[in-house]
Amino acid sequence: MRTDSSPGTLPAREHLPAGPAGTPVLDVVIPVHNEERDLQPCVLRLHEHLERTFPYPFRITIADNASTDATPEVARRLEARITGVRTLRLEQKGRGRALRTVWSTSDAPILAYMDVDLSTDLNALLPLVAPLISGHSDLAIGSRLARSARVVRGPKREFISRSYNLILRGSLQARFSDAQCGFKAIRRDVAQVLLPLVEDTGWFFDTEMLVLAERAGCRIHEVPVDWVDDPDSTVHIVRTATEDLKGVWRVGKALATGSLPLDRLTRPFGDDPRDREIMDVPKGLARQLVGFCVVGGLSTLFYLLLYSGFRLFTGSQVANALALLISAVANTAANRRLTFGVRGPGGAVRHQAQGLVVFGIGLALTSGSLVALNAANAHPAHSTELAVLVAANLAATVLRFLLFRIWVFSDRDGGHPEPTAPGGSAPTGGTHAPNPPNPPMPPISPFRAGGAADGTWPPDVTRRPGPVRPYDTDPGETR
Numbered sequence: 001m002r003t004d005s006s007p008g009t010l011p012a013r014e015h016l017p018a019g020p021a022g023t024p025v026l027d028v029v030i031p032v033h034n035e036e037r038d039l040q041p042c043v044l045r046l047h048e049h050l051e052r053t054f055p056y057p058f059r060i061t062i063a064d065n066a067s068t069d070a071t072p073e074v075a076r077r078l079e080a081r082i083t084g085v086r087t088l089r090l091e092q093k094g095r096g097r098a099l100r101t102v103w104s105t106s107d108a109p110i111l112a113y114m115d116v117d118l119s120t121d122l123n124a125l126l127p128l129v130a131p132l133i134s135g136h137s138d139l140a141i142g143s144r145l146a147r148s149a150r151v152v153r154g155p156k157r158e159f160i161s162r163s164y165n166l167i168l169r170g171s172l173q174a175r176f177s178d179a180q181c182g183f184k185a186i187r188r189d190v191a192q193v194l195l196p197l198v199e200d201t202g203w204f205f206d207t208e209m210l211v212l213a214e215r216a217g218c219r220i221h222e223v224p225v226d227w228v229d230d231p232d233s234t235v236h237i238v239r240t241a242t243e244d245l246k247g248v249w250r251v252g253k254a255l256a257t258g259s260l261p262l263d264r265l266t267r268p269f270g271d272d273p274r275d276r277e278i279m280d281v282p283k284g285l286a287r288q289l290v291g292f293c294v295v296g297g298l299s300t301l302f303y304l305l306l307y308s309g310f311r312l313f314t315g316s317q318v319a320n321a322l323a324l325l326i327s328a329v330a331n332t333a334a335n336r337r338l339t340f341g342v343r344g345p346g347g348a349v350r351h352q353a354q355g356l357v358v359f360g361i362g363l364a365l366t367s368g369s370l371v372a373l374n375a376a377n378a379h380p381a382h383s384t385e386l387a388v389l390v391a392a393n394l395a396a397t398v399l400r401f402l403l404f405r406i407w408v409f410s411d412r413d414g415g416h417p418e419p420t421a422p423g424g425s426a427p428t429g430g431t432h433a434p435n436p437p438n439p440p441m442p443p444i445s446p447f448r449a450g451g452a453a454d455g456t457w458p459p460d461v462t463r464r465p466g467p468v469r470p471y472d473t474d475p476g477e478t479r
Contacts, residue, residue, distance in 0.1 A: 010216060011189040013135040016109050024084070025056035026129055027108035031063045031098040035116045036070040042116045043078050043085060049122045056133075059108060062087040063098035096205025100198070103191050111191055115182035121226035128223050129185050137221035138190045139213055141176060142183030146224035153229030160241060167245070171252050172211050176220050179207040183225060190218060197260070203240045204247035211251055212260070258343030291339035292401050295331060300393060303327035304386065316370055316385060321363060328359035331400075332408075340409035354408040361403075362396035 016025070028046065032039055043060060050058050062075045064087060075087035090098055103111045110129050114120060120142055131137040144151045145165060151158075161180060168174040184206060186194075194216070200208050214220060254260040306323035314322075332355030336342045342351070369392035373380050380388075 010138075010193050010218070011187075013138065013219075015135045016133050023057060024059040024108040025133070026050075026054065026058040026110045026112060027061055027102070027106045028058065028125075029061045029063050029099060029102045029111070029113040030116050031065055031095045031113065032067065032071055032075075032116050033065040033093055034067045034069045034071055036067075036074050038116050039071055039074045040078060042118050043082070045118065046114075046122065047082055047085065049125070053126060058084060059106075060085045061102050061106070063102050064089045065093045065095065065098050066091050092201075094201035094205075095203060096198070097201035099205060100195055100201070103186070103188070104195060106188065109188045110185060111188050112185035113182070117230040119227050119230050120181070120183040124183065124223050124225045128183065128221075131221045132185055132187050136219070138187055138218035139210070140185045140221040140223060141178065141210070142181045142225040142227075143176075143178040143222045144181050144225060144227045145177045146222060149224040150226045151229075152227070157229060157237075160237060164241070164244060167248060168207065168211070171248055172255070174211055175214060176210055177222060179210055181225065181227070194218075199250075200247055202243055204244050207244065208247060208251055215255065215260075256337075257345070258337075288339050288405065289401075292335060292404070295334045295339055296397050296400075299327050299331040299334070300390070300397075302330065303393070304389075307386075307389070311382075316374075317367060320366055320370060320389070324359060324363055324366060328355060328362065331355070332358075335404055336409065340404070342409060351408055358400050358403050358408070361399060362393070365396045365399075366392040368392075 028050075030039075030042060030046075035042075039062065043062065047060060050060075060082075062078065062085070064072055064075055072087075072089060079085050079087045088098075088102060090101060099113055110132050112125075112129060114125075124142055128140045128142060132140055143149055145162065161178070165174075165177065165179060168179055180203075186209075190213070194209060194213055197212050198205060198208050210220065251260075303323050306326055307319050310319035310322050329352065332352055333348075336348070336351055366389055369388050370385070373385065373388050377384070
């Protein structure tokens with residue numbers, strides 16, 4: 001995982017201003033490796049579709065990944081024959097490497113890619129990029145798992161795809177529905193900030209980029225697609241699945257340990273209702289209460305299971321102490337990361353030590369309740385013991401939250417960072433160095449110099465023929 005770069009500031013969402021004639025709005029990348037048979041039909045069909053339906057200038061980039069057949073010759077012929085087609089040769093394989101190379105150097109404000117087999121219906125291309133042009137979203141993906149998608153493929157690929165996405169949801173808390181569909185787009189200004197954080201150069205590149213974008217607060221638009229499986233696909237399913245699982249483990253570990261510097265991605269949203277200040281409401285309190293309740297509920301179940309297990313071979317007091325100690329350590333760690341947003345190893349030992357003090361208070365409450373129960377009934381039923389312990393734990397939970405908030409993870413320790421104010425810098429955490437002041441926002445795209453102040457097309461710019469699309473309207477979310 002790349003942790004040595006400083007990603008900087010994600011741009012605010014806004015409609016792309018118009019640019020000078022001839023500058024492409026969209027750059028569609030087609031990564032290929034030994035695709036001499038499919039490359040020419042793909043490019044011709046894609047170019048014809050864009051000429052007919054896309055109302056802005058575009059470019060098609062063929063990214064050749066170290067092909068050893070006639071693919072480079074086919075690509076050069078297409079470049080010489082068709083205006084708006086260019087080819088780029090890479091001497092190393094890797095779809096992620098090809099996309100990173102092209103996207104990092106492209107001057108188009110909207111960057112997309114699709115597989116050479118054109119399994120996805122091209123009618124989804126305009127809905128894919130429209131929300132990026134309008135400023136509604138930061139990334140867009142085609143989804144074969146959306147309800148209204150129409151997909152034709154075998155049961156083996158269907159099972160692998162759905163299983164993989166379930167793994168992403170369970171391990172990385174991903175909310176997007178289809179990470180592997182070879183049909184995606186991203187705003188160039190967003191890509192410039194995210195790409196330095198993406199480590200993978202192969203098939204996992206897409207998934208890693210989407211997970212990081214989601215964790216950084218980017219909006220991902222999903223488009224249901226019509227998709228027909230290519231029976232001649234050269235993708236090695238087992239090897240690809242193995243590499244993807246390794247990538248999931250690597251990214252999950254980086255997120256869990258806080259080694260990924262997502263906290264340094266600041267964004268002057270301004271248009272996000274979650275960033276608006278509400279008077280007389282403590283910042284972060286509602287989110288912390290929800291997180292604390294979720295963690296507390298799971299911790300209580302974990303504690304009861306441990307207590308029931310220890311109770312089989314020891315007394316109630318010892319079982320209670322052991323179960324509470326183990327669950328308290330887990331509870332402190334979970335609340336540290338999930339409820340109060342503290343990342344990284346810094347201060348973890350001190351937080352656990354303070355958490356053990358809180359544990360001592362909880363132990364006194366629960367142990368005292370057991371003493372009172374045994375005084376009233378020398379041989380209480382197991383269910384009665386559990387009921388008394390639940391009541392005592394509820395009282396201890398309220399006190400634990402207050403102590404966590406005002407002492408263990410207090411404001412002076414940076415335990416719960418506040419949302420970034422519009423135009424301001426990100427808040428600092430107790431385990432991180434302060435963020436430098438945000439640099440001036442760069443232009444959204446090279447179009448800004450040629451567009452009018454209100455983002456309209458100047459009279460001397462010729463638009464590509466085609467229907468005028470209402471890009472300023474909300475294209476809608478599929479999620």
